Structures are given as C-alpha cells and as structure tokens.
Amino acid sequence: MTTIESLSDTYIAAPRLGTWAGPVPVPDRDSAFYWTGLQERRMLVLGCNRCSYLIYPPVAGCPRCSATELGQRELAGTGTVYSYTVVNREFAPGIKPPFVVAIVQMDEQADLRMMSNLVDVKIGDVHIGQRVRVVFQQITSDVTLAFFTPEES
Ligand SMILES: [Zn+2]
Numbered sequence: 001m002t003t004i005e006s007l008s009d010t011y012i013a014a015p016r017l018g019t020w021a022g023p024v025p026v027p028d029r030d031s032a033f034y035w036t037g038l039q040e041r042r043m044l045v046l047g048c049n050r051c052s053y054l055i056y057p058p059v060a061g062c063p064r065c066s067a068t069e070l071g072q073r074e075l076a077g078t079g080t081v082y083s084y085t086v087v088n089r090e091f092a093p094g095i096k097p098p099f100v101v102a103i104v105q106m107d108e109q110a111d112l113r114m115m116s117n118l119v120d121v122k123i124g125d126v127h128i129g130q131r132v133r134v135v136f137q138q139i140t141s142d143v144t145l146a147f148f149t150p151e152e153s
Helices: 034-041
Strands: 043-048 070-075 078-087 099-106 113-118 131-138 142-152
Touching: 034 043, 034 070, 034 142, 070 113
Parallel strands: 113 142
Antiparallel strands: 043 070, 078 099, 078 131, 099 113, 131 142
C-alpha cells in the first residue's frame, strides 16, 4: 500500500513542469483575459475599481461592495500554501498520481486563493504555510497553465 510516508522522498511523477498530458481548459468570455494573461506569463485577476478588492475566479460584480466596474490587476505570482491534498487516484486521463493539489493564498490579499498543482516538489516537503511562486507551462499553441512550485526552486 502506498502511503504518504512511503512517498516522502518521491518526486511527484505528474505533473512535472513540462509534462502536462491532462485535459486542456477551454476559456470562456468571462475568463478569457485570465488565459490571455497566462499566455503572456502574467497572472491576472479582476479588481474592483471602487474598493480595490481583488476577485478570483472572475464574477460580474464585486462581492464586497457590489460595484460592477471591474478591471484587470496583475499579481506577483507569489503566495503561501493555505491547504493541500495528495491525490493517489487517477481522476482525469493523463494526470498520473501521486500529485499535490494546493490552495495557494496569494500575497496581495488574504482571501485571494487559487487552486492548482504543486510541481517539482517532494511530497514530504509540502506543508501549510510553504512559500510558493507561480510557474507557467504552455500546453497548446494557445493555452498556458499556471502551477506553483516552492519559492526557493
Ligand atoms: Zn468593490
């Protein structure tokens, strides 16, 4: 039986940066700017023009003040692991376990959190509060994904 302890010195097999074989996201009208930003190696979210609240995922209005005047804001791409799980089952074709799914709290705002895979990490090293930074991987001619990796790597 595979346990977290037995995997503690194992590099995550997938997705390692540069090896994505999983599903390809399909941008829609509301999220197109986000995907375009990733293509440009930029992490964009919505920001409220009235109260400056940062919004992710994209919605039509500010959840804090209800304003509908929203603009794009670029994040530094750094944050801390808020929570994570080690996945030991194959849920989507092409994404071979084990892998880590993390919720990352972005530095710009305490409740601005993104979910993605941690890549190029040892499972045993992953912990809540771990400093991470975004890394980009172009998977098709017009889709780039954002993953997170330990800040020191
Ligand atoms: Zn607002």
